[in-house]
Structures are given as C-alpha cells and as structure tokens.
Amino acid sequence: MSYQVLARKYRPEKFQDVLGQEHVTKTLLNSFERDRIAHAYLFSGPRGVGKTTTARILAKALNCLNESNGSPCNDCQNCDEIASSRSMDVLEIDGASNRGIDEIRNLRELVKYAPINAKNKVFIIDEVHMLTQAAFNALLKTLEEPPPHVKFIFATTEPNKVLPTILSRCQRHDFHRMSLGTIEKGLRTIIEIEGIKVEESVLHLIGNMADGSMRDALSLTDQLIAFCGDSVTLKAATEMLGIIPNDLFFSITDALKTKDHSALLVQLSEVHAKGFALTDFIGGLNRHLLNLLIASGEKGGQLLDMTDDLKQRYSEESKGLNPRDLIRQIDHVTVMESELKHVQQPKIYVEAMILKLAEMDASVNIADILKKLSSGNTETNYTEEQNATEIFQPEPESTVKEESSTAARETAPEKKEAKSSVENSPQFKQVIKRWEEVVAKVSENGTSISTFLSHGKPIELSGKRLTIGFPKKYKFQLDVLKKNMRRIETSIMKVLDQEMRVEFVLVQNEKASIDKTEETHPVTQRMLELFGGEILD
Ligand SMILES: [Zn+2]
Numbered sequence: 001m002s003y004q005v006l007a008r009k010y011r012p013e014k015f016q017d018v019l020g021q022e023h024v025t026k027t028l029l030n031s032f033e034r035d036r037i038a039h040a041y042l043f044s045g046p047r048g049v050g051k052t053t054t055a056r057i058l059a060k061a062l063n064c065l066n067e068s069n070g071s072p073c074n075d076c077q078n079c080d081e082i083a084s085s086r087s088m089d090v091l092e093i094d095g096a097s098n099r100g101i102d103e104i105r106n107l108r109e110l111v112k113y114a115p116i117n118a119k120n121k122v123f124i125i126d127e128v129h130m131l132t133q134a135a136f137n138a139l140l141k142t143l144e145e146p147p148p149h150v151k152f153i154f155a156t157t158e159p160n161k162v163l164p165t166i167l168s169r170c171q172r173h174d175f176h177r178m179s180l181g182t183i184e185k186g187l188r189t190i191i192e193i194e195g196i197k198v199e200e201s202v203l204h205l206i207g208n209m210a211d212g213s214m215r216d217a218l219s220l221t222d223q224l225i226a227f228c229g230d231s232v233t234l235k236a237a238t239e240m241l242g243i244i245p246n247d248l249f250f251s252i253t254d255a256l257k258t259k260d261h262s263a264l265l266v267q268l269s270e271v272h273a274k275g276f277a278l279t280d281f282i283g284g285l286n287r288h289l290l291n292l293l294i295a296s297g298e299k300g301g302q303l304l305d306m307t308d309d310l311k312q313r314y315s316e317e318s319k320g321l322n323p324r325d326l327i328r329q330i331d332h333v334t335v336m337e338s339e340l341k342h343v344q345q346p347k348i349y350v351e352a353m354i355l356k357l358a359e360m361d362a363s364v365n366i367a368d369i370l371k372k373l374s375s376g377n378t379e380t381n382y383t384e385e386q387n388a389t390e391i392f393q394p395e396p397e398s399t400v401k402e403e404s405s406t407a408a409r410e411t412a413p414e415k416k417e418a419k420s421s422v423e424n425s426p427q428f429k430q431v432i433k434r435w436e437e438v439v440a441k442v443s444e445n446g447t448s449i450s451t452f453l454s455h456g457k458p459i460e461l462s463g464k465r466l467t468i469g470f471p472k473k474y475k476f477q478l479d480v481l482k483k484n485m486r487r488i489e490t491s492i493m494k495v496l497d498q499e500m501r502v503e504f505v506l507v508q509n510e511k512a513s514i515d516k517t518e519e520t521h522p523v524t525q526r527m528l529e530l531f532g533g534e535i536l537d
Helices: 023-031 051-063 077-085 101-114 133-144 181-194 198-212 214-228 234-242 246-257 263-271 280-295 308-318 325-340 346-359 366-374 385-392 396-418 426-433 435-443 447-451 472-483 486-494 510-520 523-531
Strands: 040-044 088-093 119-127 152-158 169-176 457-462 463-470 503-509
Touching: 023 051, 023 169, 023 396, 040 051, 051 077, 051 088, 051 119, 051 152, 088 101, 088 447, 101 119, 101 133, 101 169, 181 214, 181 263, 181 366, 198 214, 198 234, 246 263, 246 280, 246 346, 263 346, 280 308, 280 325, 280 346, 280 435, 280 447, 325 447, 346 486, 396 523, 426 435, 426 486, 435 447, 435 486, 447 486, 463 472, 472 486, 472 503
Parallel strands: 040 152, 040 169, 088 119, 119 152, 463 503
Antiparallel strands: 457 463
16 A cells, blocks of 8 residues: 555545634534535645645535534535545636636536535635735635625735735634644654654654644654654664754853863864764754743743753753843854855854854943943952053043933933833833743744844834834834734734734934943953953943
C-alpha cells in the first residue's frame, strides 16, 4: 500500500476534531443547532491552520444525508463525494488560478442551477483575495441576491485585500495560528496511532519550525519518518532538518557574557562544520536573544511559547542580564541579518561581528552618571585626574541656555499633545503594565516585528486609538510596523482583551529631550571622547 501523507490521512472530519480553532468551530456548530446558517462565510487566517478543512466539513454538514446538529456522518454518499472532491454540488475553486471574470461568470451560471443530489450548492473559493477586481464585482452581484440553495465559503490568508463590500456580506471567522502546545498535542496523538517513537524534544522542534501551521508540522513529520523510520531521535531530526540546536545558542550567550573570544570562534566553526546556513544561524541567534529579553521581564520565561524545561532555562540564563544590553545586541544582530546578503565574505563578516558583539560595553544611564558627578560623588572611577578636572570645567551659561531652549522648542508640540492624553486612565495604565506581554505575543508572528516594536512606548490612549511613540531614529522600522498593524492589534486583543487601533508616531518626548541635552552636555561629550561610547535612546 502506498504511503499516505499524514495531513491527508488525519484530516479532521468533524468540527470537534479541528485543532486550535474552537472559537470558530463552536460558533459554526451553534449555528446548526439554532438553524441560523449564513449564506456566505469568510475564513481568514494564516496558511495551514484548518481553513479549507473546516470549509469542507461545513460543506459536508450542509449536504450530509444524515446530518445531526452540524455533525456530518462521513459515511453517506454525499459525505464521500465531498471528501474525495467528486461532488457535483460542492465546487472548490482556487482563487489564485481562476482569477478572471470568465471564471466568475461561469460560476454565476452554475449558481442558477439547483443542486443535483444535495440540499445546497456550496462554492468554496480558496485564496479569494487573489481574484481580479472585475471578478470581485461579478461575485458581488451573486452575493447580493443569492438563491436560497447557494452557500459561499471563502478562504483567505489576506482578508485586508478582500473588498469591503464582500466582507460586509459574509460571516467572518478568523482562524488563529496554532500554539506550540496544540501542535505538539496533535502530533503526539497521531504518532501514537502510527506506532512511531518520537522523542518529546523532536515534537517541540517540529512545532517550532511549523510556526503555527499544523499542515507544515505534519509534512515535517512525514519527512522525518521517511528519513529515520519508526524511531525518531533529536539528533537525527536536527541533522535531517538542518536545525541549529538550542545548546549552541546558549553556549554563544555564555561566551558573550565572559567575552570569551576563543569559545565564540569554536562555536562558529561548529556552525560552519555542520553545514548550517549562516542566515539560519543569525536568525536563530536573534530569536534566542529576543527570548532572553522576554525572559528578563517581570514574568520571566512564562511568556515564552516553549517546553517548561526550556522556559526555565531562559529564565535562569536571563538573570543578571540588562534588558537594554539585550536590545542593543538584538539591534546589532538585526543589522547583521540584513547585511549578510551583501557581504563578500560572509563567514569572516559573521566572525568579526560576533566578536564585536562580545566587546560591546554594558549600557550605562548617562543621567545617573551626570547626577553622580554633579553631586560630587567620586565613586565613578576616573584614572586620570587631569581629565576629570577638564570634565568639570563649567560651560559659559549662555550656551547652556541656548541649547536647552532649542531642545524645548523642538519638543514643544509633542509635549502638548502628550499632556492632553488621558494618561492616567486605568485602561492606559493596563496597557503600559502589560506592554511587555504584548511585545512577546507579537514575537510569535515574527522576530523582527517585535524587536522593532520593543523600541516604542505607548504614549496615549484615546478611545480605541493607541498611539505608540518611537524615537526619531526608528523612522525606517516604523514603515515595517505599519505594514504589520493588524498583527499588532491582534496581539493587543489577545493580551488585553480589548480592541484597539494602533498608530505610530515619531516623538521626541520628555525623556528624549533630556537625552538630547545630555548628548550635547560637555561632560557627555568628554566621556564619549574618553571611552568611545555611543548614545542610546
Ligand atoms: Zn453524511
């Protein structure tokens, strides 16, 4: 017998079997119980999370000869035909390859005919956002006055590209990226039935690589079974999938802590010897640093989506690390990630940049140092007395005044705006308090987005509009964030259980204006000369 891929073999056949989308399946089941079936549905969400599967179950439930309360029997002729895509009354159309108006006109013709063997004619249009404008308009006409026996189920990975006039005529259901736990649990059930031994850490590895998609997780499992047979070890899995083990990243951060250059070079040569792609390595290192940053927060590793052991390990490892240092390291690695494509000698470049990472000095808060210096506290160590005296030479008063008034003028409009906000509303306080969690949630969708987001601060909540301020140097990152607004809003919804519209602004807030003065402060200037530092926001 030929091998049947797992995703097909274990495709859910009832709403209750669809993993991780209970918010959708429960609603659909309820609508059957109450006999309130909509005539058009829109399923949106990332790829591989069960949209098409749910659409097929819905089609079966609508046409099954023995349907009860929304559960198809999966045994009758109609169920069989739908499952094997042979049904004359359930038509699956791929929006990506049937984009034109002719196809939709065809569809409009088909809509006119009554179903042949079933109660309903069901049109499932996958990737509906790919349809052309003309096709959309044709579709809209059908949607406006659908015959009672016609049901539409649209699926899309990009609901923002679907015309609002179509959206408004559909009952919309947003499918979620699956959590690591859900994927692991699903895999565990399947490999048990298959009688295959898979180490627990392998399930975790697959879950992580699948990035929220059960379909991807199952196809990775297929590959592993083909490669390893019926006993899959972590060692074989990392080898086959070309995955860089977590241990290596922990060794790297350990070596960074102690500035151990030779240990770093040994780890890098291992990356090279094992044939890992440098881009994967740098991406993995960035993810690792972000995990440490999240784990260094109030809630420790709890916010991370991984096994408990690994959460614990991140919590331990992040102890004593300064979040500001981690953010700078992430920035540094993000730059590496984007420059790697353009350099002539990537291996040498990565070695040099990792050593530079080790030599990056710890962040110091200049305000603290200035305070210490002006209060005459001599605890700060200056080796040369001469330099220290020079630092303390008072600046002519007029210059100082001019500087501060320029700074004040520059920041005036923003300050005014900040004052008008309801800064002390309980909702806003809640946003501030749990902002870290929001950033962590966003990281599930992509490392760079959450890294960029971590540079900003919520500065105002007015109604549902949440304004997030960024220092001016992050202008470029803002463009990226704007493209990912919806993801950020979804994360806010998940963490705070409140719907908000985000807005990004470049600010020079009070804090930044102090920095500005500090930047030009003669002491700061002298310190930069002496110690070769960099000014941080
Ligand atoms: Zn049936």
